[in-house]
Amino acid sequence: MNPADLSASLLAVVTTVLAGRGSSEPVTIDDVSLDRPRNRDHGDWSSNIAMKLAKPLGIAPRELAQEISDALAAVAGVASVEVAGPGFINIRLDAAAAGALAKTIVEEDAGYGRGDLYQGVTMNLEFVSANPTGPIHIGGVRWAAVGDSLARIFQSQGGIVTREYYFNDHGAQIDRFARSLLASWAGEPVPDDGYAGDYIAEIAARVVEAYPGELETVPTREEVQEVFRAVGVEFMFADIKKSLHDFGVDFDVYFHENDLHETGAVDHAIERLRELGAIYEADGATWFRTTDFGDDKDRVVIKSDGEYGYMSGDLAYYLNKRERGFERNLIMLGADHHGYVRRLMAMTAAFGDKPYYNLEILIGQMVNLLRDGKPHRMSKRAGTVVVLEDLVDAVGVDAGRYALVRSSIDSQIDIDLDLWGRKTNDNPVFYVQYAHARTRAVARNAATSGVDRSVFDAALLTHESESQLLGILAEFPRVVRQAAELREPHRIARYSEELAGAYHRWYDNCRVTPLGEDPVADVHRTRLWLNDATGVVLRNALGLVGVSAPERM
């Protein structure tokens, strides 16, 4: 008896009760929501369906609740049902029905928690997309952790996911980068609009190293700058890729903006909009009438000097993704880009697509890194650069990813490098990882002591801490689904902490291996199933946030 079964039973009961009252009120599985009450006195599961339906039916909530309750009590696996408060229906399962889940989980193993929310849906997740003009700053790193986790979650819901990195090798920022490299090489000061930072000198030196003694022979300064541009970008980009890879994030597609221009995709996109009547000329420029689709001002796509406006690349890129067959396109940006949402949604609508469906923009708030309680400034342009490697050096991949993924992207977060670098119990990631390592240690001890999984009798899982643990294990598939629907990986992380806590409490109360000379009994064998089930779910949960589940720590 898992929550889905119980929901189905409840729905059947409610439908019958309503029919008996001559009501044709339509009720679906989504209406009969079941909650796990905080307070254990309120049962294993609780439903507010009676309070929701009472009003339209004109019945007293408690009266309706009682009727549903009486019918539900007869369902197999349900130990008791009572009506409480204003009309809550509190359900208690018998131990065997609740405990059966432990076996199910062990058998489903990596499959437990998967769902079919996005079965067969093609999804493109674009994130990080930092320009190769410097190291990735912490905002990009947040998305590396969260975006990759989202990808894993969508995949676990059957989505066909492409992780994509859009990189701008076309615009003026790259020009500035190239000029900065050139200036560094020539021993000149940083150009006014150039990039500072030690990495510029480093990259310049590597370019020189790649062409020993040759740069001096290049006739014009422009040509030298071209070398720095082409080779410098390549080096920078290779560094970025490697940093991300070391962080456990690999992309399926690295998309170059240049390709859009070279293949004429930009003109193609503008022509398409022109056919749709969304383009006009004014003040010598070409405009996209985004205000027809909810934007607050129209946007330039070809400037009066003949150059493409910034948005033209976005138009072409979006069309390109659609032409590549992606149904759902998600773009993850920092809070400093939230102003783009409206115009991109206008674009989506102008192309005849569905805003917030075919295209979604996720906005992540800023991250502050603290060291010794003092903020680190993060800007490629300023001297103090905090890069992915710094984070990994300070706290490691697991703690870094976990710290970034355990908070809602709507919240600005402060990450204390000292705290997250600590390998002690004030670091939540270790609390969870330790719980997993402990399930493995218990399993090893069980094997040594002759406890195996040859017997499973769920009715023996009667301890309060076992019922708590089972309740939390049962919730995992819903948590994953919800994380997918809401694009909120932090729910998985928080869930894993809750599960780890319940496991530690269970461990404290219920032994898997018998004490001393006590004989191995069925209760020990059955508990081993529960222990292993917890290990499976912790591993699956950590996997979804890209954090390792160690066998030992």
Place this chain on the structure above:
RNA sequence: GCGCCCGUAGCUCAGCGGAUAGAGCAAUUGACUACGGAUCAAUAGGCCGGGGGUUCAAAUCCCUCCGGGCGCACCA
């Protein structure tokens, strides 16, 4: 001025209409000749920024004010 996000325990943060608002850390007190003490048990700590409204029920939804962060180009 307009727009997006945030304001919950000392700190970092959960809580997409439900019952007595939670976790971790920090504080205080306990538990190891018991499967790993990186653990557990207990205590203490809150006008959920203020004020209105909707609802049987609001931290949650709506309005408004205050406070903080980030944006509002023919720059990318």
